[in-house]
Amino acid sequence: MRAHKITFAALVVAAGLSLTACQNDDDAAAQTDPSSVATASPSSDGPGSAGSDAASPGAGSGGKDTAAGAGADEQSKTAKCRTDGLKITAIDNFIDGDPDGTVAVEMKNSSGRDCVIAGFAGVDLKTNAGSISAERKGEPADPYVLKNGKTIAFAINYPLNETGGSGVRITGLVVTPPNETKSVTLAWPGKGSLPVTDGSGSPVTVGPIGSAGQGG
DSSP states (O other): OHHHHHHHHHHHHHHHHHHHHHHHHHHHHHHHOHHHHHTOOOOTTSHHHHHHHHTOHHHHHHHHHHHHHHHHHHHHTSOBOOGGGEEEEEEEOOOTTOSEEEEEEEEEEOSSSOEEEOSOOEEEEEETTEEEEOEEOSOOOOOEEEOTTOEEEEEEEEEOOOSSSOOEEEEEEEEEOTTOOOOEEEOOOSOSEEOOOSSOSOOOEEOOTTOOSTTO
């Protein structure tokens, strides 16, 4: 009988220890269960969310696109400048000491309305040896809204005839505004001739609209 009481007591103790161990394991699992961590989400007002919005590429490019869109919208409502609506003149812009000659071509908007202009004008020099087309030089600027009554200009650069000979005589200047096919012929205001070369000398060049000035 005493032996049975000892065995029963041992079973009770063992069961108590087992129950305690199970409770400890459950507590540990509750503290380290990954599913409980994964379901915890940061508040939308937290610094991480604000930092993500501030660094969003869309937010940065949106301001830039809006600014560009305003200019594009203004241009889209304005017609391009036409030859018939421009008063085109040419003046000598050479400065003593410059290695090349420079002629400035001015285009005044006389159309009675604003117009858009950009890029390069076509330029041909009429000479006693035939027509010489100017080569484009430089990068064109963005389209420009030329207000009625205002003037914009570009530069023509050409090599000076310092050979002592008669050279190639210039007899006129033909200008075609950007994106136009109608030209105007002007008197040439610069030096009277170009040097005769074998093609290795400096070419006649035209700068983009808005480039008038020394050196193109």
